[in-house]
Amino acid sequence: MDFTLSERDRMLQKSIREFAEKELPPRMDRMEETGEFPLDLLDGLAKMGILGVITPREYGGSGLGHLARVLVLEQLGRICPAIPMSLEVHHMCIYGINTWGTEEQKKKYLPALADGKTLGVFAVTEPGGGSDVGGTQTTARLDGNDYVLNGRKCFITNAHVSDIWVVAAMTGEGRKGMSAFIVEKDFPGAGTGHVEDKLGLRGANTGELVLQDCRVPKENLLGGEGNGMSVALETIVKCGRTGMASVGLGILNAVLEEAVKFANERVLYGKPISRLQAIQFYLSDIYSDLEIARLLAYRAGWLLDSELPADAEATLAKQWICEAAARSARKAVEIHGSYGILKEYPVQRLLRDALVTVPAGGTAEIAKVVLSRQAMS
């Protein structure tokens, strides 16, 4: 068993770190204030190869795979977790199209999702619920050469900053009644609704998609009629949960750095508070959470690259890491004392960001149901 990162992985980690440290901080205040994704960053993300990190090279990506994706999202999340939040869903759109798309669909949409013109969307959740995928109400009815879609999708990351959406809708009844479609923002009847005003990850756009007699050409059916459940579940579990785990991992990096920095700078009783055992115990807890998170997230990425079963591992990584990010961010706020609640200190933002990751991509409770099945198998 080899736990070392390859030379390539270490180099890409370093290059993304440098990019993130320079490009993200100048945009973060505005992201916090407005809750808007910084669209002027898209070109840089494309040039760096970040948008297309899991896109095969023949479709305009760098094709580096899932472990590389984890490393990239971690480094971006270390500075600004809202960015990898948006990107992880963008990658889900790519994953869905690359895994189930026809050659024509891949040629048409994958390069467009790597070149910086737009982010992608992967839309399953509806007002009726997200974890209950089978309860989807949006319908798709075949009419001539088009499917006609009707329904609303909510809590959709990138809803208002994306031109290309993968959308789940019911073409029939039951498990085999769901199908997936590639919908372009400009198709007749496609629109956006409400923008959510979130507690954290504020620079990641979240909102509603509205499909009102939306006409989608038949050739935009993704993965064949009746396979929508597989498209949705596999993408959410493998790509989505590994991505969310990476966002949480990025947050944990930042949490430890901020906690250590403050503990070394803050002097009480004539010495830095990092010399106090009570503070050392907090730092030890945060450090442990970060190290375990890294092992879980990297393993999930490695399993996906190795084409080994990863459903339980990705779910475990997502659930454990996002909870760890929230509890460690809380401890970092404690270390800061009253400074921890001031907006000029990043720890309060990290706590808010971490809290948003917990229910994203499936609540902790849903994850536990999945893990209990694994435990009993």
Place this chain on the structure above:
Amino acid sequence: MEMIVCIKPVPDPKQAGKMTIDRETGTMIRRDIPSVINPLDRHALEAAVQIRERHGGRVTALSMAPGDALPVLKESLARGADRLVLLSDRRFAGGDTLATAGVIAAAVGHLGTFDLVMCGDETTDSGTAQVSAQVAEFLDVPNIMHVDDCRVSPDGDLRLRSRNEEGAFTAEGQTPMVVSVTADINEPRYVTLMDVLDSEGKEVVVLSADDLPLEESWIGLEGSPTRVLELFEPERKSRAEMLSGTPAEQAAVLADRLRRMGFRNG
């Protein structure tokens, strides 16, 4: 244009605070501090890559360093160098700037004809700023330091601007020459994921002392006239004295003190 860029692995300047000095041996303790390519060398590399992009040619990154520095130095390939040449030999260890410049000049000669050798003005670890001038002397070609602008004219001559604390001058000259650059010359580009991938197929050459026309007495400790007598951390003296009274009274006391310390109006 055939260009050689000298690069050096140095302890990451962002983690300089972790650096300590072993008082007994008088050496720097660098363990736990990862190495990076010397920041100014990245500017030199970027300058060379930009010249190649406009005028064609080849960029070789050249470094004298222990073999374990190779992964760090390979970043030069992702930054656009066409090949990396590492000069690595236990016998090079302990070399001062003169011995180092001798090895680099021998390697430049060994690699064939060249138009331009580029360096960063100085390194963040030793900061002597001597090597580029010494390399030029060994190669018997002109040397210009503190370069913040470097252009190639249509006839292939170089037009360089050099800036120091007294001003700037512009020089024109024919290649070959050795140039060292400041951080103002350019903003090194980001290394993209595609750059990382593309760097993997590029040529890496490792040369030892035996591959180069060098006398044993020119290299390593033996070839180094410099003797470091002592390496120490400067004593930190900071004394703060609080002045009291009204702002006007405090200003008067402060002005008086400054005058007595030798500061004069105008």
